[in-house]
Amino acid sequence: MAQQGFTLWFTGLSGAGKSTLSQEIAAALEARGRRVERLDGDEIRQHLSRGLGFSRDDRNENIRRIGFVARLLSRNGAVAIAAAISPYRELRDEVRHAHEAPFVEVFVDCPLETLVKRDPKGLYAKALQGEILNFSGVSDPYEPPLAPEITVHTDRERVADSRDAILRWLDVRHLI
Amino acid sequence: MAQQGFTLWFTGLSGAGKSTLSQEIAAALEARGRRVERLDGDEIRQHLSRGLGFSRDDRNENIRRIGFVARLLSRNGAVAIAAAISPYRELRDEVRHAHEAPFVEVFVDCPLETLVKRDPKGLYAKALQGEILNFSGVSDPYEPPLAPEITVHTDRERVADSRDAILRWLDVRHLI
Numbered sequence A, B: 001m002a003q004q005g006f007t008l009w010f011t012g013l014s015g016a017g018k019s020t021l022s023q024e025i026a027a028a029l030e031a032r033g034r035r036v037e038r039l040d041g042d043e044i045r046q047h048l049s050r051g052l053g054f055s056r057d058d059r060n061e062n063i064r065r066i067g068f069v070a071r072l073l074s075r076n077g078a079v080a081i082a083a084a085i086s087p088y089r090e091l092r093d094e095v096r097h098a099h100e101a102p103f104v105e106v107f108v109d110c111p112l113e114t115l116v117k118r119d120p121k122g123l124y125a126k127a128l129q130g131e132i133l134n135f136s137g138v139s140d141p142y143e144p145p146l147a148p149e150i151t152v153h154t155d156r157e158r159v160a161d162s163r164d165a166i167l168r169w170l171d172v173r174h175l176i
Helices: A018-031 A041-048 A056-075 A089-098 A112-118 A123-128 A159-172 B018-031 B041-048 B056-075 B089-098 B112-118 B123-128 B159-172
Strands: A006-011 A036-040 A079-083 A103-109 A150-153 B006-011 B036-040 B079-083 B103-109 B150-153
Touching (some): A006 A018, A006 A056, A018 A036, A018 A103, A018 A159, A036 A041, A036 A056, A041 A056, A041 B056, A056 A079, A056 B041, A089 A103, A103 A159, A112 A123, A150 A159, B006 B018, B006 B056, B006 B089, B018 B079, B018 B103, B036 B056, B056 B079, B056 B089, B103 B159, B150 B159
Parallel strands (some): A006 A079, A006 A103, A036 A079, A103 A150, B006 B079, B006 B103
């Protein structure tokens, strides 16, 4: 029987835990025999968006390209997992509406204060000092989803709990 | 059982019959229950390569992007069918070597004289008069593959014959 593909679209601020969570989910789905492709923001920039910067237009074009690839993979039976900040609501909705397969938006929610306090790479410190420009949530907008399929709270949940919440959601809807 | 994905990479001059043949093959494979995604040069330019032109560097970047998407689809069990002129041998080989799934290069061979005579869109006439620049085979190089998996001769074969030759090749190698 042909498997139903779908896209898991993680959105959230830098450092909120999108990559970690997407790796955990990918491993869990692969263990169930699914074809899974992770579309990491940085990898896509290298392969599909060389030359694009971080202006609103360039960010949007990058998100469109991730969305296009996720759409092709998901309509061919794979699970596409996107983990890019994708700060603009309008663009996420554009990608959602272009999809033929189910599009599952996962809001990786973590308060800015917590992220600034953690800041393992020192990026927030630099952004707050104006050394990094166009930093989502600090010097550039981040528009949280209004009606995501799933919200996880990475400031107060363990990774395994967030992962299992997502797997349960998919299970109940017979996507896995 | 998980299906073995692969990439069919059509290369050849404009008007040689890449699109027609890729449509025929896609229909035949879909009829056998395969997931098939056609990556048309123009569609990819719209979705992934906005802003790129027809210089050697820009063509190569466009081919890299088609190759990246074909690679992701084929390693996830789908059949990716690329139908772009892809004039440079080095780039086709780069895409081939990046693939995890089988990469099947199909040379859609048709003599330039025949293409100039047919010329249904009048493109060769314009290229020969210098009205279109960077036209592969006329004012820009086209490097035919040295060892393609399959060669079809669209000046002397019917479309159905070329299609069936490709299907037989795939069948013998248990790819379908």
